Amino acid sequence: MSMDQEPLMEIRGLKKYYPIRNGILPHTVGFIHAVDGVDFEIYPGETLGLVGESGCGKSTIGRQLVALEKPTEGTISYEGIPLEDRSANGMKKIRTQIQMVFQDPYTSLNPRKRVYDLLAYPMLYHGICSKREVEAEINRLLDMVGLPQSAKDRYPHEFSGGQRQRIGIARALSLQPKMIVCDEPVSALDVSIQAQILNLLRNLQKELKLTYLFIGHGLDAVKYISDRIAVMYLGRIVEIAEAGELFDHPVHPYTKALCSAAPIPDPEARDRKRIILQGELPSNKDIPSGCRFHTRCPYAIDSCRTSDPALQPIHPGSKHLAACPVLIKGLGGKEERNA
Numbered sequence: 001m002s003m004d005q006e007p008l009m010e011i012r013g014l015k016k017y018y019p020i021r022n023g024i025l026p027h028t029v030g031f032i033h034a035v036d037g038v039d040f041e042i043y044p045g046e047t048l049g050l051v052g053e054s055g056c057g058k059s060t061i062g063r064q065l066v067a068l069e070k071p072t073e074g075t076i077s078y079e080g081i082p083l084e085d086r087s088a089n090g091m092k093k094i095r096t097q098i099q100m101v102f103q104d105p106y107t108s109l110n111p112r113k114r115v116y117d118l119l120a121y122p123m124l125y126h127g128i129c130s131k132r133e134v135e136a137e138i139n140r141l142l143d144m145v146g147l148p149q150s151a152k153d154r155y156p157h158e159f160s161g162g163q164r165q166r167i168g169i170a171r172a173l174s175l176q177p178k179m180i181v182c183d184e185p186v187s188a189l190d191v192s193i194q195a196q197i198l199n200l201l202r203n204l205q206k207e208l209k210l211t212y213l214f215i216g217h218g219l220d221a222v223k224y225i226s227d228r229i230a231v232m233y234l235g236r237i238v239e240i241a242e243a244g245e246l247f248d249h250p251v252h253p254y255t256k257a258l259c260s261a262a263p264i265p266d267p268e269a270r271d272r273k274r275i276i277l278q279g280e281l282p283s284n285k286d287i288p289s290g291c292r293f294h295t296r297c298p299y300a301i302d303s304c305r306t307s308d309p310a311l312q313p314i315h316p317g318s319k320h321l322a323a324c325p326v327l328i329k330g331l332g333g334k335e336e337r338n339a
Helices: 058-065 088-097 115-125 134-144 149-153 161-173 191-208 219-225 243-248 253-261 334-338
Strands: 009-022 027-042 047-051 073-078 098-101 179-183 211-216 228-233 236-242
Touching: 009 058, 027 058, 027 236, 047 058, 047 219, 058 098, 058 179, 058 211, 088 098, 098 161, 115 134, 115 149, 115 161, 134 149, 134 161, 161 191, 191 211, 191 219, 211 219, 219 243, 219 253, 228 243, 228 253, 236 243, 236 253, 243 253
Parallel strands: 047 211, 047 228, 098 179, 179 211
Antiparallel strands: 009 027, 009 073, 228 236
């Protein structure tokens, strides 16, 4: 992966609002700001990790990237062309090139269909292979994800959680995509199985030259698989950097708190200082003014309550971006104590 090449996907000003309807004659009384102005790029061959608290908008972004939902505002460009500018036939092709692996491998698989049908129907519909070739292609997919060829004659309930997720991955691969959105694909699995699925995803990426958007809660899993990581808070990206850089030198106060909460398998690190955020996560329907993190931030100053910060390099020319001008500019000590 090189950030010097053209991005595979480019997201600009992305917003997704869900209306809140109430009353005897239902009418819109407000909006849930699930995603509220997001900009980022995904480069060919890379894995971009997306982390944050539940409800911050991670999965909503993933669904919009695979065109399961339409943005309220903003543009999603694939290979330089906005999705909204593509024809119906063009979107049909795009849907084969951008696939999704869902969080719950059981509910994402039709329980009434055999694995053969789950894999065959998409390939036949999109003309990936003919009826004569489909069984051989299914056998190849099952081999790739580490399942026996006899699995094609069984139903989803006959498999374990890890095996069902392998079927979900095989289904995503069946349309020969360039990019896969992984929406918390290991969060519902045991730890040992998580490692197997993560290693499978990495091996498939190398073999097939895939690009991933990896959405997750577990910081260790996201760090292990990602080249870059974007941190979300209340519908916005507040920091984005290379994985190692973000964990070694977090800048935004929210990122610092996330990293300090991640367990470290080192007895000597058990006494390390942890950052415990005060206050409750604000509601997506009542966004705080100014910086949306200032209600929980130990570094907040007066300007944080009125000025809504944008992502900016932590120093000139840096690809490490953060939305905290207070810490980027080195404001500390006196201002923080007076906040």
